[in-house]
Amino acid sequence: MSSLPSVYSRIKAEGESRLTEEKRAQERRKSAVVLATRFLLDQGYVESAREIQRETGVDLDKVDAADNMDLMHVMQEYEEWYQLRFDKAPRFTRKSGTQAATARPCPSSASHLNHNAGGVLPRLAQTDMPSHPMPPPPPRRYSSPGTNPQPALSPKTKQIAARRARERKGSSKSGVADAASSSAPDEDDDLPSVTQNLGAGSGDGPLLQLTGQAVRKNKGAGGQVSSSAGAPDAGSEYYSSQLLRPCPPVAAFDTERQELTQIITRDICTSNPGVPWDDIIGLDRAKSLLKEAIVMPHKYPQFFTGLLAPWRGILLFGPPGTGKTLLAKAVATECRTTFFNISASSIVSKWRGDSEKLVRVLFELARHHQPSTIFIDEMDAIMSQRGAADTEHEGSRRMKTELLIQMDGLLGSQHDGGVFLLAASNLPWDLDAAMLRRFEKRILVDLPDPAARTSLFRHFLPPGAAEPLDFSDFARRTEGFSGSDIRLLCKEAAMRPLRRLLQRLESSPTADCAPQEGETGGEGCREGIPQPHESGAADCACGVGLEAVSAADISAALASTRPASHIPFVKYQQWHEKHGSQ
Numbered sequence: 032m033s034s035l036p037s038v039y040s041r042i043k044a045e046g047e048s049r050l051t052e053e054k055r056a057q058e059r060r061k062s063a064v065v066l067a068t069r070f071l072l073d074q075g076y077v078e079s080a081r082e083i084q085r086e087t088g089v090d091l092d093k094v095d096a097a098d099n100m101d102l103m104h105v106m107q108e109y110e111e112w113y114q115l116r117f118d119k120a121p122r123f124t125r126k127s128g129t130q131a132a133t134a135r136p137c138p139s140s141a142s143h144l145n146h147n148a149g150g151v152l153p154r155l156a157q158t159d160m161p162s163h164p165m166p167p168p169p170p171r172r173y174s175s176p177g178t179n180p181q182p183a184l185s186p187k188t189k190q191i192a193a194r195r196a197r198e199r200k201g202s203s204k205s206g207v208a209d210a211a212s213s214s215a216p217d218e219d220d221d222l223p224s225v226t227q228n229l230g231a232g233s234g235d236g237p238l239l240q241l242t243g244q245a246v247r248k249n250k251g252a253g254g255q256v257s258s259s260a261g262a263p264d265a266g267s268e269y270y271s272s273q274l275l276r277p278c279p280p281v282a283a284f285d286t287e288r289q290e291l292t293q294i295i296t297r298d299i300c301t302s303n304p305g306v307p308w309d310d311i312i313g314l315d316r317a318k319s320l321l322k323e324a325i326v327m328p329h330k331y332p333q334f335f336t337g338l339l340a341p342w343r344g345i346l347l348f349g350p351p352g353t354g355k356t357l358l359a360k361a362v363a364t365e366c367r368t369t370f371f372n373i374s375a376s377s378i379v380s381k382w383r384g385d386s387e388k389l390v391r392v393l394f395e396l397a398r399h400h401q402p403s404t405i406f407i408d409e410m411d412a413i414m415s416q417r418g419a420a421d422t423e424h425e426g427s428r429r430m431k432t433e434l435l436i437q438m439d440g441l442l443g444s445q446h447d448g449g450v451f452l453l454a455a456s457n458l459p460w461d462l463d464a465a466m467l468r469r470f471e472k473r474i475l476v477d478l479p480d481p482a483a484r485t486s487l488f489r490h491f492l493p494p495g496a497a498e499p500l501d502f503s504d505f506a507r508r509t510e511g512f513s514g515s516d517i518r519l520l521c522k523e524a525a526m527r528p529l530r531r532l533l534q535r536l537e538s539s540p541t542a543d544c545a546p547q548e549g550e551t552g553g554e555g556c557r558e559g560i561p562q563p564h565e566s567g568a569a570d571c572a573c574g575v576g577l578e579a580v581s582a583a584d585i586s587a588a589l590a591s592t593r594p595a596s597h598i599p600f601v602k603y604q605q606w607h608e609k610h611g612s613q
């Protein structure tokens with residue numbers, strides 16, 4: 032039986048350790064608020080940051096995230112530890128609305144903050160919030176993260192983690208060390224200082240002495256972040272989770288600038304255009320150059336430096352309907368950069384006389400949201416050759432000059448490394464020579480060759496033909512057709528069975544022959560081309576049903592369809608030989 036004093040000291044020790052744990056829990060929560068607020072401010076969510084400060088009483092003028100610490104760092108550290116520990120990446124978020132999500136209590140903000148084993152979270156002294164605009168965030172130094180890994184690691188993991196901790200400590204910068212050493216107990220020395228005191232005499236509040244302890248307890252494995260990450264994101268997932276940063280603040284009196292910013296922000300693609308590279312038939316060279324210029328530098332930035340810096344400007348030129356816009360959509364689908372889809376004619380028509388401001392704001396926003404891709408369709412409409420001073424509108428000259436200046440910025444500055452200009456034109460010979468020089472690659476988007484035309488027929492014609500179709504014969508008969516022409520031809524061919532069906536329906540005396548739901552199209556309908564029934568046969572006793580497209584339908588469509596472009600292709604070839612990239 033233990034003596035009374037030893038029982039007392041055990042109880043006392045337990046009580047102290049519980050108090051310490053509670054204090055740490057409080058500090059952790061406050062640190063989370065500071066890190067989150069700092070993160071929001073750094074990202075430009077000024078209003079949200081201000082609201083959090085108002086609600087929690089946290090004042091970043093008094094206590095801020097430590098120099099080497101931010102939310103991204105904490106998460107990255109956690110990810111690395113988790114990967115090391117469980118050999119898979121943690122998942123930080125999950126779809127809400129599932130049973131699991133609704134089962135979890137979702138407290139109101141106040142009760143959530145107060146819900147802890149240690150009782151109520153003391154509010155910090157409320158100070159006046161800074162008036163708009165918020166002061167710019169101080170420059171951050173991201174030096175050594177210095178997070179202590181969790182307990183319960185395997186010996187091997189412990190070794191690796193210890194080595195990493197030593198390495199970090201060696202490269203640790205003074206900011207953290209100072210903040211930690213002034214207030215931390217010994218045992219916390221190698222734990223991260225998440226927040227730091229700011230200003231003289233501010234070190235007396237509980238929050239202002241925070242040190243370490245960001246991830247003291249190993250709850251990770253069983254916590255909400257325990258499921259493994261799935262396969263790498265597909266382009267569509269990128270769009271579904273794309274978070275546009277708020278635009279840079281514009282002075283309240285500058286309404287014109289606000290309007291311009293709004294106009295351009297509307298042209299940012301935030302939904303997935305849904306065009307994978309494989310949906311583009313042929314055009315292999317254009318595809319590989321675009322991947323090389325936009326997709327790969329984003330994926331493997333370490334290789335695209337110095338002389339190998341990515342291309343900054345590419346011009347796609349060629350006859351109408353050959354897939355230039357489609358290529359841009361594929362870039363937007365796959366590239367994971369912020370994609371600005373700008374129609375040149377809209378710039379010119381809306382802002383005639385003032386378009387240079389729009390151009391300036393466009394590039395500013397692209398830099399703000401970088402990595403980004405600006406796609407300008409109908410480039411010739413905006414950047415035709417500059418005329419003499421007396422024949423050309425002054426506003427138009429100013430806008431062209433601005434675009435040239437901005438292009439120079441892309442080509443010359445490291446700062447703009449994340450902005451890429453993609454332009455398309457049907458009339459490259461009309462483009463201003465100075466602009467042309469600034470496109471590092473000028474790619475001919477060719478008319479499809481016979482093999483590509485065969486594939487286009489296969490791609491567009493609905494499946495389930497009643498007879499075998501000789502696609503290569505159709506390809507032979509469509510020399511000079513663009514992808515768009517072939518699509519229209521296929522649509523015309525597919526319309527013919529539909530017309531026959533409608534004719535029968537209209538002339539039928541009985542009501543029994545009303546078309547069934549889904550007869551003219553439905554799920555398998557491709558780009559507005561009606562689908563036949565799978566059997567290709569009539570659907571009801573009186574012969575009402577959509578027949579399959581036959582060779583005769585295609586021949587008839589061929590007889591009534593002509594290529595849309597009136598510009599001889601040889602003109603593009605000649606221009607390509609003179610100015611195009613080989």
Ligand SMILES: Nc1ncnc2c1ncn2[C@@H]1O[C@H](COP(=O)(O)OP(=O)(O)OP(=O)(O)O)[C@@H](O)[C@H]1O
Pocket residue numbers: 310311312313314350351352353354355356357358455456457513514515516518558
């Ligand atoms: N290579 C291709 N592969 C698949 N579809 C194509 C191809 N080329 C054209 N098309 C079809 O033609 C349509 C029009 O193509 P797109 O708008 O990309 O042409 P464009 O070259 O941008 O024309 P314009 O110069 O007139 O703007 C596409 O939506 C697509 O259905």
